[in-house]
Amino acid sequence: MNKFPERLSAELEKRSILGNRRALSFPDDLIDFASNDYLGLAKNLTLRKQIEVESQIKMDYSLGATGSRLLTGNTEFSEELEQALAQHYRAESALIFNSGYMANLGLLSTVVKREDTLIYDVNCHASIREGIQLSRANNYGFKHNDLNDLRKKLRKGQGQKYVVVESVYSMEGDIAPLKSMVSLCNEENALLIVDEAHATGIYGEKGEGLCVQEGLEQSIFARVYTFGKAIGHHGAIVAGSRKLKDYLINFSKSFIYTTALPYHSLVCIKEAVQFAAKSDELRKKLGKNIRLYCELVGGGNLSPIQTVLSKGNEETKKLAEKVRSKGFSIFPILHPTVPKGSERLRICLHAFNTSDQIKELLTLISR
Ligand SMILES: Cc1ncc(COP(=O)(O)O)c(C=O)c1O
Numbered sequence: 402m403n404k405f406p407e408r409l410s411a412e413l414e415k416r417s418i419l420g421n422r423r424a425l426s427f428p429d430d431l432i433d434f435a436s437n438d439y440l441g442l443a444k445n446l447t448l449r450k451q452i453e454v455e456s457q458i459k460m461d462y463s464l465g466a467t468g469s470r471l472l473t474g475n476t477e478f479s480e481e482l483e484q485a486l487a488q489h490y491r492a493e494s495a496l497i498f499n500s501g502y503m504a505n506l507g508l509l510s511t512v513v514k515r516e517d518t519l520i521y522d523v524n525c526h527a528s529i530r531e532g533i534q535l536s537r538a539n540n541y542g543f544k545h546n547d548l549n550d551l552r553k554k555l556r557k558g559q560g561q562k563y564v565v566v567e568s569v570y571s572m573e574g575d576i577a578p579l580k581s582m583v584s585l586c587n588e589e590n591a592l593l594i595v596d597e598a599h600a601t602g603i604y605g606e607k608g609e610g611l612c613v614q615e616g617l618e619q620s621i622f623a624r625v626y627t628f629g630k631a632i633g634h635h636g637a638i639v640a641g642s643r644k645l646k647d648y649l650i651n652f653s654k655s656f657i658y659t660t661a662l663p664y665h666s667l668v669c670i671k672e673a674v675q676f677a678a679k680s681d682e683l684r685k686k687l688g689k690n691i692r693l694y695c696e697l698v699g700g701g702n703l704s705p706i707q708t709v710l711s712k713g714n715e716e717t718k719k720l721a722e723k724v725r726s727k728g729f730s731i732f733p734i735l736h737p738t739v740p741k742g743s744e745r746l747r748i749c750l751h752a753f754n755t756s757d758q759i760k761e762l763l764t765l766i767s768r
Pocket residue numbers: 500501502503505526528567571596598599627628629635636637
């Protein structure tokens with residue numbers, strides 16, 4: 402048998418004891434209240450057909466990109482797609498990364514320097530935290546969505562100051578006060594970076610996200626859009642100035658030292674973003690479901706991500722199992738993904754969920 406260090410085995414064992422050992426499972430065929438496919442595009446047959454037709458147009462396409470964008474992996478198609486995406490998200494330029502994780506890592510670790518200060522919302526995604534660690538900049542977390550604490554931390558900053566937030570928080574589902582954050586960053590001479598992963602495709606007239614919906618795009622240094630959530634595919638862009646794109650092409654390791662996305666993936670992104678832009682009906686249905694959920698619980702978030710707080714890994718797992726046994730796909734979010742004591746069920750609403758399904762789910766949980 403291949404050797405495996407004792408210390409690592411012990412770590413796995415500890416997870417079993419604490420009840421938070423992760424394991425892979427297959428997708429179920431329960432009613433979907435778990436996936437990030439908020440508009441149902443990942444399974445949309447019309448979109449799938451469009452992608453099939455579009456990817457056949459170019460008969461001589463290569464199955465793989467065959468190299469990094471800086472070597473053999475760049476094509477006219479990728480550059481045209483970036484221009485179209487920049488236009489769609491109202492930015493001067495866009496640079497494609499292979500995933501949102503890579504985009505956050507590549508952006509933060511490259512642009513923010515050791516002598517700079519990075520201030521981040523404490524509930525930011527792991528990819529943001531990892532990017533911050535790699536940058537080795539001075540960094541301070543500010544209390545979730547708390548403008549006063551953000552101001553305090555901004556005043557401690559040295560060098561160029563950056564603030565990183567998510568527009569919709571992946572685990573809480575609540576929304577950042579972007580307008581106030583832009584004003585605060587202007588006052589304090591800081592540059593704002595917004596991860597729009599869970600807003601992409603959902604907010605804005607054509608799914609351009611919350612920054613565009615609020616008319617803030619010109620005031621934000623960099624925006625990250627991901628295509629693996631409501632867009633139903635994979636990949637991401639960093640949107641910002643031409644100089645930012647040029648800088649990332651020159652220095653961002655997660656852009657430079659990796660094989661570019663294959664042609665077929667680029668076609669999927671192009672078609673799915675266009676499809677999402679025209680999917681007003683789906684956005685309306687999703688909006689209706691979000692409003693219904695909020696009405697029923699007398700609160701909730703104005704986003705597709707809702708949470709039911711529970712306590713402790715074991716109790717949360719048990720609650721999720723009960724709900725699943727009644728036919729609803731739901732996952733428990735456990736420590737260490739979230740802080741101890743804030744374990745929860747994460748409920749994702751979709752355009753395709755019916756009112757009855759939402760009502761049934763909530764009755765079940767409240768019982
Ligand atoms: C806020 C946020 N940013 C970035 C990512 C990473 O995006 P991707 O799944 O495309 O790597 C995620 C995914 O979970 C996320 O929730």
